[in-house]
Amino acid sequence: MDLSLNEVETLAAKAARGAGCSWGEADEMGRAARWLARSGLAFAPMLVAFLGVHDSLARPRVVDGQLTATAPACPLATGCWLVDEAGAWTMVDLPDVAFPLLLLPFAARAARLAGRPVRFTSREGAWTLTALGELAGDEPGGVRSEGQSRVACTDDVPSPARPAHRRAALEEADLRVLQAYALKTCVPESEGSRIRGAGGGGTDDD
Amino acid sequence: MNRPVPAPVPAPTRALRAPDEVMRLECLGASHPTRLSFLRTLMRRAAREGWRFTRPLWEIDAEGYGRAVYRVDTGARSYCLVAFAHYLQDERRTDRVIAEAWDTSYALYDGVPDTAEIERLEANVPRQEAGRFTARELTLSRANKSVRLFDSLVARLARGAMPDEAAIEAVGYLMRTTAVYGNGKFGIADRDVLRDRPELGGPFQAEMLTVWLIRSFTLDLAEHCARALGGDRAVALEPRLRRRIGVGNSTGLGMAPFLVRHPTLLHAWIHARETALARVRALPAITPEDHRLLLAAIDRAREVAGSWATIDAVQTARIAGLRADLDRLHEAAARLDPGLDHPCDRLYRFACEALGMEAREYAAALLIEPFGALVDDLTETMAVDEDALWHMGGTLPARDLLARIDDAYGWTGRIDFADPMSDARFWYVSADKLEPRLGERREEPGADREQPLAIARDVTRLKAYLGTLPPERTVAEIVLERPDWRHVIQRVLLLSRDHLYGEVRDNLLSAALRPIDLLRCKLAFFGADQFDPRSDRWLRISMFRGAPFPEELSAGEAA
Numbered sequence: 068m069d070l071s072l073n074e075v076e077t078l079a080a081k082a083a084r085g086a087g088c089s090w091g092e093a094d095e096m097g098r099a100a101r102w103l104a105r106s107g108l109a110f111a112p113m114l115v116a117f118l119g120v121h122d123s124l125a126r127p128r129v130v131d132g133q134l135t136a137t138a139p140a141c142p143l144a145t146g147c148w149l150v151d152e153a154g155a156w157t158m159v160d161l162p163d164v165a166f167p168l169l170l171l172p173f174a175a176r177a178a179r180l181a182g183r184p185v186r187f188t189s190r191e192g193a194w195t196l197t198a199l200g201e202l203a204g205d206e207p208g209g210v211r212s213e214g215q216s217r218v219a220c221t222d223d224v225p226s227p228a229r230p231a232h233r234r235a236a237l238e239e240a241d242l243r244v245l246q247a248y249a250l251k252t253c254v255p256e257s258e259g260s261r262i263r264g265a266g267g268g269g270t271d272d273d
Numbered sequence: 274m275n276r277p278v279p280a281p282v283p284a285p286t287r288a289l290r291a292p293d294e295v296m297r298l299e300c301l302g303a304s305h306p307t308r309l310s311f312l313r314t315l316m317r318r319a320a321r322e323g324w325r326f327t328r329p330l331w332e333i334d335a336e337g338y339g340r341a342v343y344r345v346d347t348g349a350r351s352y353c354l355v356a357f358a359h360y361l362q363d364e365r366r367t368d369r370v371i372a373e374a375w376d377t378s379y380a381l382y383d384g385v386p387d388t389a390e391i392e393r394l395e396a397n398v399p400r401q402e403a404g405r406f407t408a409r410e411l412t413l414s415r416a417n418k419s420v421r422l423f424d425s426l427v428a429r430l431a432r433g434a435m436p437d438e439a440a441i442e443a444v445g446y447l448m449r450t451t452a453v454y455g456n457g458k459f460g461i462a463d464r465d466v467l468r469d470r471p472e473l474g475g476p477f478q479a480e481m482l483t484v485w486l487i488r489s490f491t492l493d494l495a496e497h498c499a500r501a502l503g504g505d506r507a508v509a510l511e512p513r514l515r516r517r518i519g520v521g522n523s524t525g526l527g528m529a530p531f532l533v534r535h536p537t538l539l540h541a542w543i544h545a546r547e548t549a550l551a552r553v554r555a556l557p558a559i560t561p562e563d564h565r566l567l568l569a570a571i572d573r574a575r576e577v578a579g580s581w582a583t584i585d586a587v588q589t590a591r592i593a594g595l596r597a598d599l600d601r602l603h604e605a606a607a608r609l610d611p612g613l614d615h616p617c618d619r620l621y622r623f624a625c626e627a628l629g630m631e632a633r634e635y636a637a638a639l640l641i642e643p644f645g646a647l648v649d650d651l652t653e654t655m656a657v658d659e660d661a662l663w664h665m666g667g668t669l670p671a672r673d674l675l676a677r678i679d680d681a682y683g684w685t686g687r688i689d690f691a692d693p694m695s696d697a698r699f700w701y702v703s704a705d706k707l708e709p710r711l712g713e714r715r716e717e718p719g720a721d722r723e724q725p726l727a728i729a730r731d732v733t734r735l736k737a738y739l740g741t742l743p744p745e746r747t748v749a750e751i752v753l754e755r756p757d758w759r760h761v762i763q764r765v766l767l768l769s770r771d772h773l774y775g776e777v778r779d780n781l782l783s784a785a786l787r788p789i790d791l792l793r794c795k796l797a798f799f800g801a802d803q804f805d806p807r808s809d810r811w812l813r814i815s816m817f818r819g820a821p822f823p824e825e826l827s828a829g830e831a832a
Contacts, residue, residue, distance in 0.1 A: 071408065072465065073457025090725040091752065091759020098660070129750060144753065151667030151749040180664055233408055233463065253704035254712070254719030 068242055070235045076101040078245050079114055083143070085251035086118040092143050095173075099146065102172035104235035106202045111241035117142065117166050118248055124165050138163030146173030149218060153177035158219035167216050174218050175200040184225045189216035201228035287555040287618065289547040293684060296543070296778040302790025303591075303634040308642055309545055310800030312816060314652045315481040318472065319826055322348055326823035328493070330391075333358060335501035337494055340395060343486045344385065345823070347472045352411070353382040354486035355394050358494060366417050368451045368523035368813075370708050375401070375415035377448065377490070381483045383409050383462060401452070406460040411473075412483045413461055416448040416491070419521060423447050427495050430510060431503030441517050442580045445803055445815045447491040449521030453480045468658075475656050476538070477799060488520045488817050489824075519818030522801065525811035529791045530700065530709050533726045536768055536775030541657045542798050543774035549641045549648035554618035559643075564611035566643035571603045573819075574639055577802055585806035591631045598632030602639075662772075665763045667749025671742045674762065678736050681769035684778045685729045685736075697784035700724040711788060711810065729780045731761045 070078070080097025084090060096114070103110035126144045127136035134148065142164045149159065150173050164170060167189045178185035179200030187194050195203040203225035237245075294300065306313070318324075330342035343354040358377045365374050378399045386394065390409070397404030401415055418424075422444040426436040455477070456464040467473045473482065492515060500507045510518075532539050559567075578596050583589055605623045609616045617640050624636035641648050688695055699720045703710050714720050725731070735758060742751065748766070752759040768775045777791070787809045796804070801814035 068405075069407075069460065071457030071460055072463045074460065089756035089759055091761075091763055092756045094760060098663070126753065126756075129753065144756065147756075147759070148667075148749060148753055151665050151752065153664075155668055233466070250704060252702060252722060253707065254701040254710075254722050255704045256710075 068237050068239065070104075070237055072101050072104055072233065072235065075104045075110070075235050078249060079110070081249035081252050082114065082118060082245040083248075085248035086121060088121065088143065092147060095147050095150075096143055098176075099143075099169065099172035102175060102200075103168075105231050105233075106171075106229060107232045108168070108171075108202075110235070111237045111245065113166050113169060115241050115244045117169060118245075120165065127162055134159060134161060136162040136164075139165040142166050142169035146170050149173045149177050150180070153180035156218075156220075158217065161216050161218065163215055170216065170218070171196070171202065175202065177218070178220075181220060183220045184223065185218055186221045186223070187216065187218050195221065195223070195225040197225045197228050199228070201231075203228055287551045289544075289551050292773045292776070293778060295547065296774060296776060298777065298779040298787070298790040299630060300634065301777065301794035302787065303630045304794045304797035305635045305638040306797050306800045306802055307546060307549070307638040308645060309549060309648065309652055309655070310798055311475065311477045312481045312485065312800030312820070314475055315478050315485065316820065316826070317649070319345075319347075319823065322472070324348070324472075324823070324826075329353075329385075331493075331497075333494065333497055336360070337498040337501070340391065341490060341493070342386070342391070343489060345482065345486070349472060350383075350470065351385050352473075352482065353385055354483060354490070355380050355382050355386060355391060355398065356487070356490045357395060357399050359399055361417070363420075366420070368417065368449060370452070370525065370527060370706050372451065373403070375399075375451070376418045377487075377494075378415040379413070379483060379487055379490075380406070380410045380461075381412040381414075381479055381486075383411050383466070402459060404459065408460075408462040408466065410461040411455065411467070411479045413452075413454040413459060414450055414483055414487065415452060416450045416487060416520070418448055419444050419446060423495060426510075427498045427502065430496065430499035431507045433503065433506040433508050435508075435511055435514060438514065438517075441514060443582060444521075445517070445580075445818050446519050446521035447495055448487070449523050449813065450484060450487065451523050452527075453483055453522075455480050468656075475652060476542070481799070484520050484522075484816055485820075485823065488518070489822055491520065492518060492822075515822070516819055519815040519820070522796075522814050522816060523807075523811065524792050524796060524814065526709050526711060526788055528795055529788045530724065530726055532777065532791055532795055533728065533781070535659065536764065537659050537662050537772050538657050539777075540768070540772035540775035541655050545651040545655050546637075547774070549644075549651050550621070550637050552647055553641050553644050554615065554621055556617055556644075556647075557615055558613065559611045559616055561611055563643040564606075564609065564616070567617075567639065568603065568606055570639045570642035571599060571606055574635055575599045575603065581803055583805040585812075588804065588806050591629070594629045595631040595635065598628040599635065602628060602632060602636055662767065663763075665748060665752075665766050667747060667752075669748045669766065670744060671739050671746045671748070671751065672744035674748060674765065675736065675739050675744075677769040678732060678739075678765055681773060681776075682729075682732045682736075682765065685733050688729050688733070688780045688783075690730055690733055694784040695780060696727070696730055696782045698782045698786060700726045700781070711786075714782075725760055727782050728761075728764070728776065730782060732765060735761045735765070 076097040079100030080093045083096035084093035100110045100114060124139055124141040125136040127134050127140045140162050145161060145164050171187060174185050174187045175196040178196040178198055182198050184198050185196045197203050325346045327344045329344050333339035333341060338358050338360055341356045345352050356379050361374055361376045378401060380394055380398045397406060422440055429436040467479060473479045496509050578599055581592050602624060606620055609620060621636060621640060624633045690696060697714055699712050699714045701710055701712055701719050701722055701724055712719055748762055752762060789806045789809055789812050792812060793804050796814050801816050803815045805813040807813060
């Protein structure tokens with residue numbers, strides 16, 4: 068199915084919340100998914116896999132100014148930290164992070180906030196995020212394996228940003244999984260709550 | 274950080290009204306439309322830029338069913354309202370979001386649709402939420418007939434008579450929209466598409482264009498049905514009466530969380546309105562012509578108040594007070610010496626001292642009416658790149674965060690959350706229709722899935738938690754360890770910095786909450802009037818009543 072970017076953001080945020088993420092991090096997941104979709108990257112299979120294991124991933128901690136975790140670490144928590152500390156770091160060696168490609172949108176936002184390009188390097192390759200927070204150069208491959216990575220500000224001039232996508236194509240199976248997570252944020256209703264909760268019940272057909 | 278740089282504006286010499294005053298629900302719930310409202314902005318632009326309106330397709334049968342296309346050429350681009358009218362059994366006609374069929378349905382199309390596109394729309398638009406849409410559709414909407422007025426008006430016109438003027442005044446519209454969807458819903462275009470198009474880039478401009486064109490369709494449809502029924506005897510509606518017909522709208526809780534979830538946008542809207550009022554109050558003198566325009570605006574407001582009808586007891590009493598207050602406002606305005614000592618400020622202070630909240634807020638709206646040249650530029654500040662503003666700044670220590678809370682959220686101290694009445698309600702989303710609802714915390718299940726709209730309660734709890742931390746602990750460290758505070762901290766940091774009109778300064782969980790106060794605030798920014806609460810959770814309004822039709826536009830009329 069072909070989704071608008073707003074549907075991508077809303078669905079990803081609700082699914083993350085339904086899977087047990089906090090409201091704040093669920094919102095960040097929504098923004099990250101939108102960025103991935105706009106950059107033409109398949110966010111949905113990654114998000115499905117991440118939400119399936121996110122309970123078992125380690126939250127990183129700051130020890131002596133260094134981000135550490137018992138591997139594998141949560142990419143959402145790690146990504147949020149990169150953004151929250153944007154401008155305060157020029158290079159960070161990250162612990163082993165599950166689904167490291169999920170860090171890209173956060174590295175991109177950190178680049179935009181710092182007003183400097185950022186280079187993201189993992190075992191599978193390297194990508195550059197422009198100072199406007201866009202993905203430069205070639206399409207990354209399917210980075211799924213864990214492994215240490217590094218984000219660093221760079222003074223290299225990045226290649227032009229990839230053209231922005233306006234829609235995202237989702238496999239039906241991924242869509243169903245994400246919708247099922249999202250539904251866990253909703254309250255099943257009775258006829259009583261339907262009438263009372265919405266304040267209806269009076270005449271409204273005149 | 275990347276933040277849009279606001280255009281330079283002349284600084285008013287008078288301070289803006291304080292957030293503690295205007296962000297209370299009592300005040301927001303007395304909002305009135307102003308010349309900065311979104312439908313006014315749209316009509317001014319259309320007049321100024323000479324937009325051209327045509328109706329290239331009209332395939333409606335004698336029963337009033339079929340399809341039509343209304344086209345607008347703005348110069349830079351073309352847009353089309355594609356309208357469908359259907360047979361609807363009376364028992365299926367409901368304004369509630371649970372409806373599955375409507376009298377009419379609409380899409381605002383980006384460009385000019387060919388036959389294949391119109392057929393695609395015809396297969397989806399009448400199904401609304403159950404259909405699927407593309408980036409060519411900018412909005413999606415539907416409307417039901419006002420059974421009270423539509424059929425009687427058609428019958429009178431068919432007999433060659435004008436409709437009962439009192440009936441028109443009592444209802445005010447032929448159809449009520451029950452939803453106008455935008456921004457990517459059900460697959461339609463994202464708002465991003467419009468951001469760089471000046472003609473529709475402002476807040477809700479595509480939605481306003483949709484409703485304006487729906488108004489034309491409802492009148493064309495009624496006159497068409499009258500001709501089909503009465504043949505040569507049928508007459509068209511007199512232009513004067515035509516003008517008195519707007520578009521109705523039924524709005525429920527679905528709209529209420531919007532203002533809480535888009536605080537930087539809410540700030541921009543209120544800040545623009547308050548800046549306009551401050552500029553006008555700062556005028557040392559006004560011209561006799563502006564004085565005349567002000568009196569005329571108050572006179573029109575008296576007409577609006579005179580025909581304002583509602584079944585709601587609270588609002589009925591307010592309207593009665595408003596009518597008397599507007600008479601007093603008119604007297605006071607007539608006595609003003611326009612050349613002396615800040616006349617607008619004096620009139621505003623009179624309203625504060627002598628009139629009720631409805632009239633005071635109406636006065637605040639009416640005072641800016643004659644001064645388009647002074648305030649209309651503020652509409653350019655009412656769109657916000659919310660994403661660009663979304664940043665927390667993690668290096669701030671807990672001590673400073675606490676100071677920000679004391680500074681910007683001191684008002685939460687008014688609320689005693691130990692009192693069960695203070696958190697009697699909870700906001701949730703229904704699984705059935707995916708719509709926001711309000712539940713009773715101690716009577717209904719579902720509070721474990723509460724939506725994050727409990728701002729006052731959560732900030733109060735955050736403050737207590739921060740008190741247990743070392744004051745040097747940074748925000749980034751706090752939320753890394755306790756992600757459940759992230760959304761609250763992010764909000765406090767964003768709004769306490771420079772978006773003080775972004776927070777509704779009342780308790781949204783209170784047993785005493787009237788959610789319609791939130792709805793009315795948003796609807797007034799759209800340009801709606803004739804607010805008619807049908808319960809504490811939904812209301813009817815009308816839009817474009819008394820406004821010119823697109824084909825009648827002239828710069829003077831729309832200004």
